[in-house]
Amino acid sequence: xxxxxxxxxxxxxxxxxxxxxxxxxxxxxxxxxxxxxxxxxxxxxxxxxxxxxxxxxxxxxxxxxxxxxxxxxxxxxxxxxxxxxxxxxxxxxxxxxxxxxxxxxxxxxxxxxxxxxxxxxxxxxxxxxxxxxxxxxxxxxxxxxxxxxxxxxxxxxxxxxxxxxxxxxxxxxxxxxxxxxxxxxxxxxxxxxxxxxxxxxxxxxxxxxxxxxxxxxxxxxxxxxxxxxxxxxxxxxxxxxxxxxxxxxxxxxxxxxxxxxxxxxxxxxxxxxxxxxxxxxxxxxxxxxxxxxxxxxxxxxxxxxxxxxxxxxxxxxxxxxxxxxxxxxxxxxxxxxxxxxxxxxxxxxxxxxxxxxxxxxxxxxxxxxxxxxxxxxxxxxxxxxxxxxxxxxxxxxxxxx
Numbered sequence: 292x293x294x295x296x297x298x299x300x301x302x303x304x305x306x307x308x309x310x311x312x313x314x315x316x317x318x319x320x321x322x323x324x325x326x327x328x329x330x331x332x333x334x335x336x337x338x339x340x341x342x343x344x345x346x347x348x349x350x351x352x353x354x355x356x357x358x359x360x361x362x363x364x365x366x367x368x369x370x371x372x373x374x375x376x377x378x379x380x381x382x383x384x385x386x387x388x389x390x391x392x393x394x395x396x397x398x399x400x401x402x403x404x405x406x407x408x409x410x411x412x413x414x415x416x417x418x419x420x421x422x423x424x425x426x427x428x429x430x431x432x433x434x435x436x437x438x439x440x441x442x443x444x445x446x447x448x449x450x451x452x453x454x455x456x457x458x459x460x461x462x463x464x465x466x467x468x469x470x471x472x473x474x475x476x477x478x479x480x481x482x483x484x485x486x487x488x489x490x491x492x493x494x495x496x497x498x499x500x501x502x503x504x505x506x507x508x509x510x511x512x513x514x515x516x517x518x519x520x521x522x523x524x525x526x527x528x529x530x531x532x533x534x535x536x537x538x539x540x541x542x543x544x545x546x547x548x549x550x551x552x553x554x555x556x557x558x559x560x561x562x563x564x565x566x567x568x569x570x571x572x573x574x575x576x577x578x579x580x581x582x583x584x585x586x587x588x589x590x591x592x593x594x595x596x597x598x599x600x601x602x603x604x605x606x607x608x609x610x611x612x613x614x615x616x617x618x619x620x621x622x623x624x625x626x627x628x629x630x631x632x633x634x635x636x637x638x639x640x641x642x643x644x645x646x647x648x649x650x651x652x653x654x655x656x657x658x659x660x661x662x663x664x665x666x667x668x669x670x671x672x673x674x675x676x677x678x679x680x681x682x683x684x685x686x687x688x689x690x691x692x
Contacts, residue, residue: 298428299341302390305420310337313414315380319373323478327501328354329377332384342645344391351385351402354378362409362590381532383418385676386425396425397509401531404511407557408529419559422510429509434489450660452681453613453642461660461668463614472570477602480671482616484660485568485604488667494564494608495665498685500540503587507558508533515548540589540683548592554585561585568604574691582690583663590685596625596677597635601690603670605662612662615641617675624655625675630682662686 307313313336315329330348335342358378362370380403389399403422408420444495467475489495514535517525530538532549539547547632555562562583571581582601590610598619605614616623625637626649639649646653661681662668670676 298365298390301424302387302421303340305417305424306336306414310334313337317373317376318411319371321373321377322357325354325357325377329380332380335384336387342387347384347391351381351383351388354381355385356380360537372452372497373553375409375411376413379406379413379418381411383413383421386418386421390425396429396450400425400429400509401511404557405529408511408513419557423559426509443521452611453659454657456662459657459659461614461658463666469570469573473573476669476671477570477573480674482658482671482674484662484667485667485669486665488570489566489606490567490665492565492608494561497564498608500536500683503561503685504533504536506560507554508536510558512549512554512557513552514539515550517546546589546592548586548588550586550588550594551584551594552581554587555583555687565606568606568689570604570669570690571691574602576692580692582688584688584690586686586688587684588678592680592684594676594678596624596639596641597688598635598673598675599670600635600672602672602690604689604691605668605670606687606689607662607664607666607668608685608687609664610680610682610686611664612684612686613679613681614660614662614668615677616658616670619673619675621655622675624651626652637675642679 311622314335315326315333323670328350332347332354348595355378358374358381361374362378364370370517382405386399386402386406389396389402400422403418403425406418407422412419462480463484463486464471464475466488467485472483472485475481477482510533511534512532512535513527513530514530515525515527535547535549539545555565565583567578567581567583571578596615596617627634628636628638639645639652644652660668676691
């Protein structure tokens with residue numbers, strides 16, 4: 292860990308020069324007790340150097356606990372940005388208290404990540420800039436946090452890939468022009484496996500389980516626990532990437548999946564290794580409207596048959612995935628759940644269907660592919676897709692309109 296005084300100087304340089312420049316303006320109304328607490332935190336930061344650790348810690352705890360109740364009071368979509376900003380300030384004050392106390396940096400890194408995951412950006416993404424500074428201070432051994440001796444060997448032989456009949460295979464095309472892709476696949480809404488379009492991405496040469504651990508092992512992320520999100524025992528848990536790799540990648544006896552997470556907004560170092568497929572420019576939105584998600588997990592993880600409301604490019608970095616696709620025209624034969632929460636998900640277990648319960652499923656035509664490293668699958672909007680990882684796998688999805 293870096294010298295405490297020297298680290299505080301670097302951290303302090305991330306903040307505005309004066310107390311007045313650190314605006315605490317929020318994007319909406321909050322309870323009247325909150326603004327005085329935020330002002331007290333600002334005063335602590337610009338008072339004694341370094342600030343009082345105990346007072347800053349207590350203040351951070353109070354603000355986070357109060358905001359946490361607001362974040363969990365109802366559906367996430369109804370949570371105001373202002374309360375997320377308040378939570379981010381609570382995480383900032385708590386992280387700074389850990390640094391001032393000269394404690395190990397892992398708790399401060401976790402607080403930054405909690406603010407990035409649950410909060411909203413404040414002070415020009417101060418939490419993102421702070422966690423990047425802190426991560427640079429961690430020794431390599433602390434970032435990697437080696438797996439327990441009893442769990443060092445991952446599965447060597449991957450499970451066999453399903454057989455795919457030639458007539459059911461998703462077509463492949465190598466580097467079509469923008470016009471060719473638009474006319475052959477985007478306008479008619481036909482799936483295609485694209486070859487050669489991400490070979491130049493740095494991740495194709497750099498990324499592995501060890502690389503992800505090295506770059507991001509100390510970072511906290513949401514992990515899905517359970518075989519698939521439709522199972523009753525499915526849940527989510529926050530953990531470091533080190534712990535996720537040790538428990539669910541190296542140890543193959545339990546199911547965990549870092550799925551549908553905007554990892555690249557949280558960890559820009561990884562975003563530098565990927566790009567945005569050129570074909571996204573054919574959409575109606577701006578580049579900032581593209582949602583980029585990470586999908587990282589062991590062999591056997593399953594995304595049940597479902598559909599998404601946007602066009603999707605699924606880029607495979609390492610590992611293989613078996614994917615089955617059904618046209619939206621077959622929706623009535625796929626038995627979507629009746630509940631609003633899962634209306635975009637089929638009730639059918641694609642690889643082991645109960646045809647007594649779902650007899651019309653046999654009428655649904657499908658296409659399949661084994662998505663290999665370096666390939667990108669175009670999944671048209673509302674196209675149903677089922678995905679099973681055949682190996683330890685890392686994919687990147689791009690949702691665009």
